[in-house]
Amino acid sequence: MSSRTPDRTPAEPVTPPGDDRGLRADARRNRERVLRTAQRLFAAHGLGVPLDEIARRAGVGPGTVHRHFPTKEALYLAVAIDRIRRLVAEGEALAGTGDPAALFTLLSRMTASGAENAAVKSALAAAEFDLRDAAPDAAADLTHQVARLLDRARRAGVVRHDVTADEVMAIVAGAFAAIRHAGEDAGQERSAHIAGIILDGLRPR
Amino acid sequence: MSSRTPDRTPAEPVTPPGDDRGLRADARRNRERVLRTAQRLFAAHGLGVPLDEIARRAGVGPGTVHRHFPTKEALYLAVAIDRIRRLVAEGEALAGTGDPAALFTLLSRMTASGAENAAVKSALAAAEFDLRDAAPDAAADLTHQVARLLDRARRAGVVRHDVTADEVMAIVAGAFAAIRHAGEDAGQERSAHIAGIILDGLRPR
Amino acid sequence: MSSRTPDRTPAEPVTPPGDDRGLRADARRNRERVLRTAQRLFAAHGLGVPLDEIARRAGVGPGTVHRHFPTKEALYLAVAIDRIRRLVAEGEALAGTGDPAALFTLLSRMTASGAENAAVKSALAAAEFDLRDAAPDAAADLTHQVARLLDRARRAGVVRHDVTADEVMAIVAGAFAAIRHAGEDAGQERSAHIAGIILDGLRPR
């Protein structure tokens, strides 16, 4: 590349960056495709999906997967962290509204099923690896976000008092599992119903 | 049982037998050891534990594991079915008491953590294979048992009306996952608390 | 056994003995059943048949097979030697008739298909182990028998002169293989035809 095109990079970080800053456009596109494909496949078939399969579905070679994610665990992590970042961002936005029931809105969104959340369901519910060990920062951010909303809800009297943010997180993970247990084919409505029942347990008696 | 009815079960083992009737004494002992070891290891480390590891820990050769459980899937199943059988038996006993809240007693027992239930947690929560496909009879028995108790609880007005037996099963699976998510080290009390919150969602508003 | 029944063993060796002299009646019967079953299964499915399968089909436990034939190779050998012994006996009988074409009669009988010879076909044709290494005596006996008949046929001018007994043996092995290649379902007639063509090659031009 000639020195005539130096003005390209400074404008970059519009979208929340992963670890893909400073990559060539094609490299970034590949990283993104691998990440999305991995989310889809992990969610659908568990963490046992072969990397070669992910590479094939993403339309790249296995070597490319390893260039971006040096080990399989790194790919798990990237998938989970990516989802969590989005949830934290959502929580941030909800916190801005001042709604005392924002906690439930966030939790509902988290459990609202659909392909989008499948990866989180899988990653958290499967518990085959523990996010809190692997990506303490991201997990802490999310828990912290939840803690803020929980605090507010508590002050407004819309949530029971004997529950901690950690427990809320565990219960959300449980809701994921329940939905997943109800079956892939359960449908939005059924899933929402189940999640609703579980979240109802959080309301004051 | 009073000592007045000694002619009923003298030849019968006390615990409900698995598929191990008619085996030689040593074979039954080994089968049992493998099954227990598998429960423990699956619960602790997921379904990915090598069979050779299970064999080693059970103090037998890998061939012995295969004699009793021809494939790894057969071992998963045997573990899960064994646990479910016990739950069904518990449900049977509770049904006999006439307590209208027996449903919650059973669910609490199901979720009551401890090594004993760890395998069910793992087997159901992981959902890496679906019991309802693999052992329809055992799963149906359990659901049926739950349905009976749910019906009674409904008539007594101690459970919300908009929930089905299948949904209760899903919610229990969710509670397993939540407990598991809370961590191996969470302790009985904490686990019971989380399960309690989730089950509270089932009570009438 | 009391000393009052010492007259039993001397009368034994009426049928050509295997290695089963001095066995109890039931033990001998088991040995025989294993041998026949092995012949049948080796012929039908090759030397790879599991010993457990042979045991099961013979209606005995695997331990019993090993009592009589300490290794699998010992069983191969016993099967092959048994067949060869019978062929040598047949050759002996034919040699007594004085028929100059007795060689062809023997060879035809050897190739005459049917279950009876299947084991030899397998054992010789497969050549997965070499009889001449493993049971030099039996093989030498048979070759020697063939040599005698070959010599006589030669003197009568009914066989080509440029062929040795070893080559005749090889050609017979070839005929076995040809019949086997023609298919299990070929039928007596077809098999005889093929064997006939091959043996015709031995006649003087």
Add this chain to the structure above:
Amino acid sequence: MSSRTPDRTPAEPVTPPGDDRGLRADARRNRERVLRTAQRLFAAHGLGVPLDEIARRAGVGPGTVHRHFPTKEALYLAVAIDRIRRLVAEGEALAGTGDPAALFTLLSRMTASGAENAAVKSALAAAEFDLRDAAPDAAADLTHQVARLLDRARRAGVVRHDVTADEVMAIVAGAFAAIRHAGEDAGQERSAHIAGIILDGLRPR
């Protein structure tokens, strides 16, 4: 070929390609090495040779063998099909010469021993798996080729009339077995002699 026809095959490899077209140079080289090693070892020690041994001798890892031949059976097949392809090609060439005795030339070549044919000997003679089931096309091609030459030989009166192409194939298989039976160490001359005697059976009486 004279130098006057250079425009026919410039871009074509000389040996008929297997399924290795379009492979990278190193991949093709490895595939070839595995194939040749497998031919050699199958011929020398039967189909029971461990894949790991083949890999080791070929100087590749076991995974590489599986990349090219996903199962062991696929490797058997590839070996056998490769040999048959060459024989069909030879038959094709011989058919072009117009020689009425071309059948015998082809059969002699087929039976001509040496390392080259060892694999076919093994594959056909062992009959542990049936080519006609596994690779009907290749086997049919060869039989068809033989049928053509047989027909021509019959019209020229150099072969007996009561023999079919299938029987010729069986007899060739028998000749393989006979040669093999005569021993690895028999030498070209001895092998040719035995094969000659067997093929003589095909000539008119």
Add this chain to the structure above:
DNA sequence: TATGAATGAGTCTTCATTCAT
């Protein structure tokens, strides 16, 4: 002695990771 359960070395196969093209 017969049985059949147990053993454990050995087999095929998979797949995360490395490296030549």
Add this chain to the structure above:
DNA sequence: CATGAATGAAGACTCATTCAT
């Protein structure tokens, strides 16, 4: 940088052989 072939350490499973009942 991307590709995809190669690697090789496991993993599930088989089966000849041994040994307790």
